[in-house]
Every structure is written in C-alpha cells, then in structure tokens.
Amino acid sequence: MSDTDKPPLTKAPQMYVHYCEEEGCEEWGGWGNSPSPAVPTRWWCFEHFPPKSYAQETALRKKLNAAERDVR
Template sequence: MSDIDRSPKAPDLYVHYCEHQGCDNWGSWGKSPSAAVATRWWCFEHFPHKSFDRNRR
C-alpha cells in the first residue's frame, strides 16, 4: 500500500436547512434544549431567540 493513496471521494457535507415553513436557507443556527432532544436548525432570520431563551429557564 502506498502512502500517497487517497480516498476516492471526499466525504459529503451534511447541510441543515431552516425549519421555518417556506424557507430554503441554510440552517446555520442549530439549538437543542438538551442532549436527549434532537437539534433543530434555523437560518439567522428565523431563529426563535426569545422563545428559546424563555424555555431554558
């Protein structure tokens, strides 16, 4: 085996899309209240800042 072997294909990047209905932007703002709850993703425009902070307390 050669030390210059490379993988035949680069790994795929998983892109999360915004969960807001009708929005197809990239969901770069992921948040989960705990490790037991699946992460939900939103774009910056639709991230529920206030409602999420209220649920944390």
C-alpha cells in the same frame, strides 16, 4: 492522545446539510438549538432563529431593508 495514535482517515468526512425549519424558507440552517443531548437539534436561518438581541434584530432589519431597496 497524540496524533500518532490515531488510525488513518479511510474515507472523507460527511458534511451535514441543514436547512431552515421555518415553513417555506429554503435558507441554510446555520443556527441550531437543542435543550438537551437527548433532543434532536432543530436548525434555522438567522432570520428565523428564535432568540435574538436588539443589536442582532436591528442589523437584520437594516439588511432586509437594503435588499428590498435593491430589488425595486
């Protein structure tokens, strides 16, 4: 299919806004996961997204510790 075969865009694309599913968290849910196409996607912020590598966990701890020092 080429670009010339597509109909013209008649309305603006919709933006989907996902927030973290963790109770009490109001961060942007940029990390989604679904075990299959039949199951709706669940969304989390990076801090609450379940599976993380050791390097990701270490980077997150450093970021949180730095933010905590800045608040004091």
